[in-house]
Amino acid sequence: MFPNVNGWLLTIDNPANDSSNPSCLSNRTGWKFSNSNRSSLTILSHSLQSNRTYQFMVQMQHRRNLTQQATGYVLVKIDDTRPQMIAIG
DSSP, X not given: OOOEETTEEOOXXXXXXXXXXXXXXXSTTSEEESSTTSOOEEEOTTSSOTTEEEEEEEEEEOSSOTTXXXXXXXXXXXXXXXXXXXOOO
């Protein structure tokens, strides 16, 4: 389940993301927006637990035409590897 209040999904920076409405990124120091328009997100190292799989959902909306929207999902598996690496497939 993604964090929500009364069925409405919460954005990643919504303060309602807390222990009663959990998100894998509830720790506000574990991630940061990478640009001023908040279209890029960086998840900092050690923010996600090893040997777990996380599902992320991205909802995008056209800035000038709010009726144009898209939703995407990705599964991310966190493994301990040597050497340390990031693999995206």
